[in-house]
Amino acid sequence: MNGMRRIELCVLVLLILPCLCWAQQQALYGTAVGAGTGYAWLWWVLGAAVLVTLFLLVWNRGLRGVVARRTSELRANEERFRTLIDLAADAILQADLAGRLIGANRQAETLTGYLQTELLGMNIAQLFSEEVRKQVPFRYDLLKQGQTVMYERLLLRKDGTQVPVEMNSKMMPDSTYQAFIRDFSERKRIEQELVQARHAAESANEAKSLFLANMSHEIRTPLNAIIGINSLLVERLEAGELKELAKDSMAAANNLLDIISDVLDISRIESGKLEIVSVPFEPRMLVNQLDRMFGAIIREKGLRFEVSLATSLSGLLVSDPARIQQIGVNLLSNALKFTEQGIIRLRLSGTAIDDSTVQLELMVSDSGKGIQSENLERVFTPFVQEDLSTTRKFGGTGLGLSISRHLAEMLGGTISVESRLGEGSSFSCLIPCQISKRETVEHADTVEDEAKSICRRMRILVAEDSVVNCKMMEAILRMEGHRVRFADTGLKAVKAWRQESFDLILMDIQMPEMDGMQATSIIRADEAEKGGHIPIIALTAYAMSGDKQRFLDAGMDAYLPKPITTEQLRRLLWEYGREELPAR
DSSP, X not given: OHHHHHHHHHHHXXXXXXXXXXXXXXXXXXXXXXXXXXXXXXXXXXXXXXXXXXXXXXXXXXXXXXXXXXXXXXXXXXXXXXXXXXXXXSEEEEEOTTOBEEEEXXXXXXXXXXXXXXXXXXXXXXXXXXXHHXXXXXXXXXXXXXXXXXXXXXXXXXXXXXXXXXXXXXXXXXXXXXXXXXXXHHHHHHHHHHHHHHHHHHHHHHHHHHHHHHHHHHHHHHHHHHHHHHHHHHHHSOSSHHHHHHHHHHHHHHHHHHXXXXXXXXXXXXXXXXXXXXXXXXXXXXXXXXXXXXXHHHHHTTOEEEEEEOTTOOSOEEEOHHHHHHHHHHHHHHHHHHOSSSEEEEEEEEEEEETTEEEEEEEEEEOSSOOOGGGTTGGXXXXXXXXXXXXXXXXXXXXXXXXXXXXXXXXXXXXXXXXXXXXXXXXXXXXXXXXXXXXXXXXXXXXXXXXXXXXXXXXXXXXXXXXXXXHHHHHHHHHTTXXXXXXXXXXXXXXXXXXXXXXXXXXXXXXXXXXXHHHHHHHHHHHHHHOOOOOEEEEESOOSTTHHHHHHHTTOSEEEESSOOHHHHHHHHHHHHEEEOOOO
8 A cells, every 4th residue: 555655646746746836937937938949858858857756666676565564474385384384193295296295394303204305305205115115106187187086004214114004195286296294103002002902802702602601501500300200200200298398499490590591582683593494384373372371370370361462463464473482472471470360361462554564562450569660661671670589579681672672772662661560561562573474384383283193102322421311211211111321422323223223212411421512413424325214303502593503514314402392202202203193
């Protein structure tokens, strides 16, 4: 603004001075003198020259002021820009198209170990080893096309060490390019620590699974004898105190088995190894099974048990009936535990979602003590019950409802609860099921099939290293009329099979000298050469996810986890020893 004012002042002076000179001449000499003087024009020329000179001097002074101000502003901006660059967390390098460095900030010194004076004039390629340059070459062609080139590589420092860096390069308008380089060795270290932590967690989880598998095996093995012997006693003892004691003992053993199964289930769920299958099933059979399992127990406690099935569920559905039944068992067990008087209701209904899908609703309600509103979600937390008094009074692990929620979600559904203190609770599980196109489903244990066949007397080889389990198995098998031979190692089992002819082999897995899978492999190899096939049943305490498939892949025909009851063993013997009755 000052420069412009000076220019305006000069123009004004240029216009006024000639007028002043003319006026002065008229006053001193008069018009005649002016008219008669031949050199008047010279004064005008000199005056104009002086005025132009003065004007140019003033103009030049104004321009120099403007230039000085603009220069000062540019220097200030440059200083601010350089300060920002030097304060940047990333190393910033500027280079020409030949790769020669023409600029570097302070962070570049820290990262590379070179001084700025050393960096200037270096070729940027010198900051990377030959091997790195071959692995990640410089893409000047992409830079010339205006692209931003980003890559990771190892930067070679002045002391010879290498650090992992991220490098982003971009061509500038002045045909130079800038590279922003960030040291991410700390991030790499954290990533490696995370990988190591993940591996450690996976190893710990694997160790936990192995521990649970071993503990499950060691607990199920004696439980097999306890439940088996008690089931024999319940069948053979006459009504009285001893029979009741045997029932109580078997109930306690089954309770312990339920706890073990819950712990294994939650472990499978957490590790993602719980399997869900989809098969056709009849809702009617599901309700009948739950009624058989709980009806007598609920009524013995003096409670009413109401079971209902919606008429709309008359066909076949497709889902995992075993897991749906497990949810029903958990909900009914929970209702039975917390209901002292009144009623327990089981209802199975369904609502059509579309032409191919039904929303199956399994509802269990009771007239028990109820749940406080602030604890409604708490009851679904693993190993947690409503409060400590609940655990002390009613027992349990606090896993049943948590497992039920996980199973419902794995089946694509949900589970919810409504409750009022002193009035009871109602649990509702919604599971989407496909409508099966099949009209019937086969049941291996139907009365019609049982009526058409009988179980023949068989010669059975039992490979089992537990003396107590051998006694229990011998009692059950001989009571059923079968002949039994025992082998306490897999090696002895193979020798016995080669010496005698058997109809069935019940094979334990964990045995000394040779395990059940190795013994099975040898038997199947011999059969491949000589012909024949003997059914081999894995009768084992291994009950973790994948165990069944592992045994079937080893050549076994079926799998029955311990502990088993006399009824389960009878069904197994009937399946492999049945003979068709002649048609009438």
